[in-house]
Every structure is written in C-alpha cells, then in structure tokens.
C-alpha cells in the first residue's frame with residue numbers, strides 16, 4: 001500500500017557557457033520527472049523510463065536513490081519501503097547535467113516526502129556536497145542562470161533571470177563522456193594570460209545574458225580554461241565552433257563537460273543541423289534539441 005506519493009520535475013542544465021568554468025550554469029527546458037512513493041512493504045523498487053533506461057542501476061547504487069538516502073539519513077527519516085520511478089529526458093553523461101538532475105530531483109522529492117524539513121539552501125548545500133561542484137546543481141535547483149563563487153568548501157550563488165528571446169540548440173553526439181573523465185584532462189595550473197582571457201569574457205557574458213545583448217556572445221563565449229584541453233575528447237570541436245558562427249549562431253560552447261555542443265542563435269538560424277552535419281562527417285551520429293531557458297528550477301508537480 002502507498003503511504004505517500006511525491007512527483008518532482010527537474011530541468012537539464014548547461015554549465016560553463018564557455019568561459020565560466022565551474023562558475024556559470026543555466027537551466028534548460030528539458031526535464032526529468034521523479035516520482036517517489038513511500039510504501040508499507042520493506043523494499044526498494046526502482047523503475048526507469050527514457051534516457052538511461054538500459055544503463056541505470058535499479059538498486060541503492062542509483063545516484064537518485066543515493067541522494068534520497070543521504071537526505072533521509074541527515075534528517076533521521078526512516079520510511080518502511082520506497083518506490084522510485086524515473087522518467088528521463090536528459091541524456092546521460094552528455095554535458096546536460098543528468099547527474100545534477102538526479103541529485104537535485106532526488107533531494108527535493110525526499111525532502112517533500114518527509115514534510116519539507118530542509119530549506120532550499122540546505123538542499124543546495126547537500127546537492128553541492130554530492131555533486132562536487134555547484135554550477136549545474138545550483139542551476140537545476142534554482143532555475144535561470146546562476147553565478148557561483150567558491151573557495152574550498154565555501155560557495156555562494158547569485159541567480160539571474162535571462163531574457164527568453166534567443167534560440168538555444170543542443171547537439172548531442174551519440175557517445176557518452178563522464179564528467180569525471182572530462183575533468184581528468186584538465187591541467188592543475190593555467191597560464192596567467194589564459195586566466196585573464198577568461199576573466200573579461202566571463203564578465204562580458206554575464207552582462208550579455210542579463211541584457212539579452214546576444215551580439216556580444218561571439219566574444220563572450222570564448223574560453224581558454226577547459227575547452228582547449230577537452231577538444232581532444234570531442235572530435236572536430238574547434239571546427240564545429242567555427243561552423244556554428246558561420247551558420248549565424250551568436251556563440252557556441254561545450255555544454256558542461258561535453259560532449260554536447262550548445263549554441264545560442266536567432267530563432268530562424270538552423271545551426272543545429274550544421275553542427276549535426278559536422279559530427280556526421282566524422283562518423284558520429286548526433287541529435288538536435290531545440291531548447292529554451294528555464295526559470296523555475298526543480299519543483300513539485302504533485
């Protein structure tokens with residue numbers, strides 16, 4: 001018998017946006033739905049539909065289950081049994097924040113099931129501890145664009161609303177790249193001139209996003225801190241950025257840790273097909289997703 005049932009909608013995210021490595025994240029209108037039921041029988045049932053259905057574990061090693069269990073541990077809540085249903089639209093290990101969504105969605109659902117004992121800030125702290133970096137979990141939880149500052153274990157988030165009059169295209173190549181692997185290729189130190197290169201662009205990007213001044217994105221989305229190192233993991237990445245600009249995109253970047261490429265463009269621009277063609281030319285199938293900025297973040301739907 002079902003004791004209580006919660007359903008949550010959690011958005012995808014695109015982190016970094018070019019120069020904002022580990023500092024900027026934006027939520028997108030592409031969602032996973034998480035349904036969590038407390039049941040009388042002492043067991044854990046996990047069902048998965050959509051993205052990752054063939055891959056994701058159905059036991060307590062599942063990331064959403066781990067997030068739920070960590071929240072219950074923290075507040076001392078002991079349900080008899082749990083049934084978790086995951087309806088996934090966010091591609092796995094593709095740079096669109098699937099792990100952040102599993103964590104944010106799991107935590108918000110668990111908190112609601114337990115009667116909402118934790119504040120949004122406490123949930124965010126726990127999400128950051130589980131994910132390891134705040135940019136995409138903060139965007140998934142809060143919605144909009146988040147600017148994150150951090151120093152060791154300290155971090156804080158500032159949220160921006162983003163004008164919606166821009167087309168956002170994600171081109172998702174048909175291979176997975178774990179964020180862990182894509183972080184391992186990054187150097188421990190970067191040249192001062194590269195840090196300076198990114199500083200100005202990240203500041204310009206925030207101004208551009210705030211004002212909807214999309215023409216600035218061509219310069220504002222350039223990066224020298226992570227993409228030059230990650231480009232060997234994503235065949236043709238530099239050519240793809242050039243193709244996106246030639247097709248009329250305002251700017252393009254690796255989404256999160258990749259391999260998805262995200263492009264911002266005027267509504268009539270068909271940049272997605274051009275990027276897909278560039279992947280295909282290298283023997284890689286890819287999907288084009290037409291998306292929009294999302295402003296609500298993770299929320300209960302019943």
Ligand SMILES: Nc1ncnc2c1ncn2[C@@H]1O[C@H](COP(=O)(O)OP(=O)(O)O)[C@@H](O)[C@H]1O
Pocket residue numbers: 032052056062063064086088091092093094095096097098099100102177178179180256257
């Ligand atoms: N809906 C989901 N439910 C449970 N775990 C998930 C889900 N989506 C992703 N994960 C976990 O997150 C991993 C991918 O995380 P990561 O490498 O950070 O890529 P991404 O860029 O998609 O966040 C998956 O291999 C899986 O372990």
Ligand SMILES: N[C@@H](CCOP(=O)(O)O)C(=O)O
Pocket residue numbers: 013015016021022023094095096097098099100133135136179182183226255256257258
């Ligand atoms: N700043 C992180 C963002 C990872 O995002 P994901 O969506 O790929 O998990 C990084 O660039 O490593």
